[in-house]
Amino acid sequence: MSFFKYLKTITVSTMSFVITIALIGGCSSQQKGEIGNQDAASKVYVAPGQHDEFYSFMSGGWSGNVSVYGIPSGRHLYSIPVFSQAPINGYGYTEETKAMLNTSFGFIPWGDTHHIQPSKTNGDYDGRWVFINDRNTPRIARIDLKTFRTDEIIEIPNTAGQHSSAFCSSNTEYISANTEYSIPLDKPLGNGVDVPISSYKENFHGTVSLIKVNQETGEMNIGFQIQVPPFDYDLGRFGLGVSKDWVFYTMYNTEEAHTLLEVNASQKDKDFVLAINWKKAEQAAADGKGQVVDANYDHNMRDHETGIAKTEVMKQVRVLKPSDLEGAIYYMPAPKSPHGINVSPDGEYISEGGKLSTVVPVQSFSKMQTAIQNNDTTGSIKGIPILKYESVLAYEVKNAGLGPLHIEYDGQGHGYNSDFISSEIVKWDLKTGEVLDRHPAYYSTGHLTVAGGDTRHPYGKYLIALNKITKDRYLPTGPEMYAGEQLFDISGDKMKLLLDFPVEGEPHNAAEIEASLIDSAQVKFFKLSDNKNPYVTRNEHDTKVVKDGNRVDVYMTAIRSHFTPDNIEGIKVGDTVYLHVTNIEQEWDIPHGFAMKGNRNAGMLIIPGETRTIVWKPQSPGIYPFYCTDFCSALHQEMQGYVRVSPANSNVPIKYGTNKDI
Amino acid sequence: MQKLILSVLFGMVLIFWGCSSDSKKSEEQTQDQSEQAESELTEFQLKNGIGPITEPIKTGPIDTQMAARGKELFDSNCSSCHKIGERYVGPDLQDVTSRRTPTYIMNMILNPTGMTQEHPTAHKLLEQFATQMANLSLERDKARAIVEYLRSVNPNLQTSKAQPNN
Numbered sequence: 001m002s003f004f005k006y007l008k009t010i011t012v013s014t015m016s017f018v019i020t021i022a023l024i025g026g027c028s029s030q031q032k033g034e035i036g037n038q039d040a041a042s043k044v045y046v047a048p049g050q051h052d053e054f055y056s057f058m059s060g061g062w063s064g065n066v067s068v069y070g071i072p073s074g075r076h077l078y079s080i081p082v083f084s085q086a087p088i089n090g091y092g093y094t095e096e097t098k099a100m101l102n103t104s105f106g107f108i109p110w111g112d113t114h115h116i117q118p119s120k121t122n123g124d125y126d127g128r129w130v131f132i133n134d135r136n137t138p139r140i141a142r143i144d145l146k147t148f149r150t151d152e153i154i155e156i157p158n159t160a161g162q163h164s165s166a167f168c169s170s171n172t173e174y175i176s177a178n179t180e181y182s183i184p185l186d187k188p189l190g191n192g193v194d195v196p197i198s199s200y201k202e203n204f205h206g207t208v209s210l211i212k213v214n215q216e217t218g219e220m221n222i223g224f225q226i227q228v229p230p231f232d233y234d235l236g237r238f239g240l241g242v243s244k245d246w247v248f249y250t251m252y253n254t255e256e257a258h259t260l261l262e263v264n265a266s267q268k269d270k271d272f273v274l275a276i277n278w279k280k281a282e283q284a285a286a287d288g289k290g291q292v293v294d295a296n297y298d299h300n301m302r303d304h305e306t307g308i309a310k311t312e313v314m315k316q317v318r319v320l321k322p323s324d325l326e327g328a329i330y331y332m333p334a335p336k337s338p339h340g341i342n343v344s345p346d347g348e349y350i351s352e353g354g355k356l357s358t359v360v361p362v363q364s365f366s367k368m369q370t371a372i373q374n375n376d377t378t379g380s381i382k383g384i385p386i387l388k389y390e391s392v393l394a395y396e397v398k399n400a401g402l403g404p405l406h407i408e409y410d411g412q413g414h415g416y417n418s419d420f421i422s423s424e425i426v427k428w429d430l431k432t433g434e435v436l437d438r439h440p441a442y443y444s445t446g447h448l449t450v451a452g453g454d455t456r457h458p459y460g461k462y463l464i465a466l467n468k469i470t471k472d473r474y475l476p477t478g479p480e481m482y483a484g485e486q487l488f489d490i491s492g493d494k495m496k497l498l499l500d501f502p503v504e505g506e507p508h509n510a511a512e513i514e515a516s517l518i519d520s521a522q523v524k525f526f527k528l529s530d531n532k533n534p535y536v537t538r539n540e541h542d543t544k545v546v547k548d549g550n551r552v553d554v555y556m557t558a559i560r561s562h563f564t565p566d567n568i569e570g571i572k573v574g575d576t577v578y579l580h581v582t583n584i585e586q587e588w589d590i591p592h593g594f595a596m597k598g599n600r601n602a603g604m605l606i607i608p609g610e611t612r613t614i615v616w617k618p619q620s621p622g623i624y625p626f627y628c629t630d631f632c633s634a635l636h637q638e639m640q641g642y643v644r645v646s647p648a649n650s651n652v653p654i655k656y657g658t659n660k661d662i
Numbered sequence: 663m664q665k666l667i668l669s670v671l672f673g674m675v676l677i678f679w680g681c682s683s684d685s686k687k688s689e690e691q692t693q694d695q696s697e698q699a700e701s702e703l704t705e706f707q708l709k710n711g712i713g714p715i716t717e718p719i720k721t722g723p724i725d726t727q728m729a730a731r732g733k734e735l736f737d738s739n740c741s742s743c744h745k746i747g748e749r750y751v752g753p754d755l756q757d758v759t760s761r762r763t764p765t766y767i768m769n770m771i772l773n774p775t776g777m778t779q780e781h782p783t784a785h786k787l788l789e790q791f792a793t794q795m796a797n798l799s800l801e802r803d804k805a806r807a808i809v810e811y812l813r814s815v816n817p818n819l820q821t822s823k824a825q826p827n828n
Contacts, residue, residue: 539738539741541738559742559796560793561751564742584742584798585797586796586798586799587799590796633792634792634794635792635793659750
């Protein structure tokens with residue numbers, strides 16, 4: 001069947017399917033009952049002052065952030081700045097945080113976050129960190145769940161369109177990050193980067209990267225990369241339980257197309273899942289296999305004592321080839337342009353959303369092991385054996401809907417898949433693949449998440465559909481709008497729709513973590529006595545203004561409700577002024593803000609016990625007021641000050657103070 | 663329980679405020695609130711404040727070593743808002759040890775929000791100064807040293823025995 005015929009078929013069947021669903025939906029009392037249902041309302045009602053049962057961490061897509069919601073209420077609790085500058089608190093603008101956004105391409109103030117993965121211990125979430133990728137500029141971030149702050153960002157070399165990440169192994173030994181858009185690699189890995197695009201098959205490559213995580217500090221370092229054929233690696237999961245030593249990745253474009261992929265990368269009936277025994281790969285790297293090659297990538301870390309992020313430029317990476325991994329790397333065929341992939345809680349079932357297929361294939365880990373033992377293959381690609389589809393298949397979920405994208409598990413013997421084209425969630429029996437329930441979603445679901453749905457012991461209870469199209473679900477906000485999420489109760493036989501809630505950016509995926517794993521460990525403020533920032537000012541007596549040539553350092557304190565000093569003179573046009581503000585409060589939720597008129601920069605938020613620095617280059621003489629931007633007390637309006645900026649050639653000396661004529 | 667009663671009372675104050683045609687009435691309500699709060703507190707709390715110090719602190723002749731440490735702590739923690747001999751962001755503390763017991767002062771340092779919410783005297787000061795005293799999360803022994811420093815700067819204490827007893 002030609003692609004266009006196929007497309008036509010799929011369109012016709014989609015339409016009839018959607019009409020059927022719409023008719024069923026229209027007649028169903030269940031669906032009408034759900035909307036405005038008091039029972040549903042009571043299930044999502046979290047009384048004022050009460051807390052939600054789960055944190056939901058959602059990638060912010062093109063916001064470059066991670067957004068945090070409470071479940072079941074759908075309350076937006078916070079947005080964590082990660083790959084994007086955040087004027088809300090100065091992240092990426094202050095001298096302390098700017099280095100977090102350094103890359104080998106220079107300072108990149110924006111990112112495209114996709115896949116959240118919480119850290120795990122014994123296959124279950126442990127509440128230490130969450131990891132997230134930037135698809136555009138390949139990098140992985142680690143967020144500390146004691147502070148909800150980005151503590152580390154590592155760039156991934158030899159990679160582009162880094163969609164197939166970030167995934168976390170059972171005990172957070174490794175985070176995995178892979179190429180989606182294959183690229184030419186530097187010598188000696190490839191033939192060099194300046195090659196014709198049409199030489200894709202010959203000169204372009206993908207890589208799988210395994211990033212080692214330090215168990216004490218969480219620090220990430222690239223353990224090794226594996227050079228793989230130039231397919232588009234899409235999503236992945238580490239195994240669990242019996243399969244915990246393995247990692248599985250979906251891919252499309254085994255056609256190796258480099259133009260109009262929409263058509264040209266959808267030719268074959270089957271693409272692949274790449275299965276790698278990462279334990280064996282780790283051993284191969286430890287044994288010195290592969291080669292250590294020159295690379296250039298940035299590794300940014302926040303120092304907890306000083307609060308200052310620093311960049312280390314990394315110069316080498318070890319790269320293995322499939323030939324170094326004999327017996328540890330295989331392809332498993334999967335229909336057709338598979339997208340999402342997930343491994344069942346016991347580790348036995350591996351299932352993919354076969355995006356352009358109507359079935360969800362479910363492979364068996366034990367059958368896969370047998371097939372490997374029996375060498376049950378149908379050839380190989382660049383040294384990677386292809387296991388026979390039928391030999392590893394447990395079953396196919398028939399009638400899984402149109403455009404199945406992602407799969408999650410509830411730990412109660414069920415799998416759930418989302419459907420983009422037919423806009424629904426389908427529930428099936430994990431042992432047989434028999435479809436047990438289906439529920440429409442509004443509209444075009446991408447990822448779905450069951451609370452704890454990629455762990456050894458899913459919480460079950462709730463499922464969230466992360467819908468790609470919102471349209472009419474909320475009061476309209478013009479042509480742009482937030483994405484719409486839908487919360488389902490999955491505790492019974494039938495899924496029940498409980499709540500719609502809008503979320504910022506485009507949440508590609510989400511992870512729900514039990515609140516009790518996180519809330520009691522929260523840092524509420526920083527001890528001033530532990531502040532090792534070189535520009536800290538611990539009390540008002542130590543405040544000062546120091547001029548050295550054209551550099552001026554202002555050592556300032558903030559406490560309810562004044563700055564010290566709040567009158568400063570002697571700054572001149574041409575000076576670069578470093579405003580180091582220390583919040584000397586020692587109490588939860590008393591941040592002070594700082595804003596300077598005319599500063600071509602951002603304001604900043606300073607948490608009690610911390611020092612933050614913003615650079616200001618005044619452009620012309622005048623009086624410049626500054627003030628606290630965070631309403632801190634009844635006398636917050638009064639929390640203000642003045643800086644006098646004089647012409648470059650003036651003789652006004654440096655003078656400063658609070659509550660005195662300077 | 664106290665908090666609950668206070669919140670209910672506060673709610674009533676707001677309601678009455680909304681209904682009140684003159685400000686005098688609301689003042690009366692505030693007065694009622696303080697009186698009510700007063701009646702909820704024990705005699706010990708009224709005299710020594712509400713907070714982690716629940717036993718009276720005993721003081722003797724001024725411990726000059728402790729007072730010196732207290733001065734350092736006062737300079738680094740308190741002097742942003744309090745001066746000795748002048749009203750600043752907060753009250754003048756020169757003779758605070760004549761007005762309040764050492765225990766009260768320590769509870770004010772260690773539990774400033776609780777004090778301004780629940781103790782009538784501290785609450786009145788919040789009305790007067792409008793800025794909530796900051797909690798600097800000091801340890802108990804540091805608060806004790808600051809009290810000793812405040813005793814050392816009190817001229818009354820040096821010339822007479824005008825310090826309130828515990």
